[in-house]
Amino acid sequence: MSRSLKKGPYVDPKLMKKLVGLKPDGKTVIKTWSRASEISPEMVGFTFGVHNGKDFISVTVTEEMVGHRLGEFSLTRKFTKHGGKIQKALETKAKT
Numbered sequence: 819m820s821r822s823l824k825k826g827p828y829v830d831p832k833l834m835k836k837l838v839g840l841k842p843d844g845k846t847v848i849k850t851w852s853r854a855s856e857i858s859p860e861m862v863g864f865t866f867g868v869h870n871g872k873d874f875i876s877v878t879v880t881e882e883m884v885g886h887r888l889g890e891f892s893l894t895r896k897f898t899k900h901g902g903k904i905q906k907a908l909e910t911k912a913k914t
């Protein structure tokens with residue numbers, strides 16, 4: 819369910835405070851735990867370190883990301899692979 823138009827998009831005030839003095843160079847990583855913050859046009863060009871529960875995942879914001887949430891680009895689950903005997907046989911066959 820989306821946020822009401824009257825309230826506007828949610829952007830963490832602490833996160834916007836960190837952006838005020840910086841220029842978008844793409845090298846400085848701004849650490850944040852606010853995965854629910856929506857990406858605003860002022861954030862384009864910045865690199866955020868979005869916490870996924872264990873690590874900070876670097877997310878460089880582009881224009882296409884405006885309107886999405888920061889948490890969408892920092893996955894919390896790590897997919898390893900589907901396994902089994904058949905899968906191992908296919909992998910060894912592909913290596914040779």
